[in-house]
Amino acid sequence: MSAAEISTLTHSDAAQRLNQLWQRIHAAEATAGRAAGSVQLLAVSKTFPIEVVDAIASCGQKAFGENYAQEGVEKAAQRPDLEWHFIGPIQSNKTRGIAEHFTWVHTIDRLKIAERLSAQRPTELPPMQVCVQVNISDEASKSGCAPDTALALCQAIAAQPNLKLRGLMAIPEATDDRTTQRRYFAALRQLMAEINAANPSLKLDTLSMGMSGDLEAAVAEGATIVRVGSAIFGQRSYATNTNNPASTEH
Ligand SMILES: *Cc1c(COP(=O)(O)O)cnc(C)c1O
DSSP states (O other), rough: OHHHHHHHOOOOHHHHHHHHHHHHHHHHHHHTTTOOSSSSEEEEEETTTTTHHHHTTTTTTOEESSSSSHHHHHHHOOOOOOOEEESOOGGGGGGGHHHHHOEEEEEEHHEEEEEEEEHHSTSOOOEEEEEEEOOOOTTSSOOOGGGGHHHHHHHHTTOOOOOOEEEEEOOOOOOHHHHHHHHHHHHHHHHHHHHHOOOGGGGEEEEOOOOOTTTTHHHHHTSSSESSSSSHHOOOTTTTTTTTOOOOOO
């Protein structure tokens, strides 16, 4: 289903899609021996119009993820009652809108971006909740800091006054092989444990990992937030939105 077709998503269609997804998440929690409700769902609404966000929100979903600063800021300004998470690559000239409109940022991979977000966070808002993005599968083309630099970056971010460091995020290379998926997610879980052991005051508690195609493997390895787009909203179409080059998509 394309973005245009889905723009009239009814309340009952939205409820059915969300229900099916929660069944997947709950089954994954049970298989992993984890408590029901230990995984949070971030609904990734990038490229879909605000009407579709409204339909999904009407079913009780509060947290929405966006990849593109301009699109995300526009949507967040229309629904300030929802919780907006920024999950895309961040250019330094786009930090202000993100600092003003988002509750979470999952994709900090260098200190300069963290410093700008902290400086630009409006003082009347609570600290921005942030994760460090780690390049866990070591692909040259993907963003994220190298695993061996994550501890230093976490410590520098923890010193920023208007940020609250929560954990780590990764987008491992796409693969259908469940064993490989789990290996990457396990590496992120272990890295968080190492960082907490090296600096217990950081108290990292969030692993943002798992998408439509690999959320079972991520939940098995301890994901606390799964970021799910197409399994809720359908296939994305970039044809009508030139602000959203498909080339920046993962
Ligand atoms: C698009 C995107 C998602 C959602 O991907 P789906 O495969 O549609 O579930 C999750 N995380 C990030 C960072 C994304 O860019």
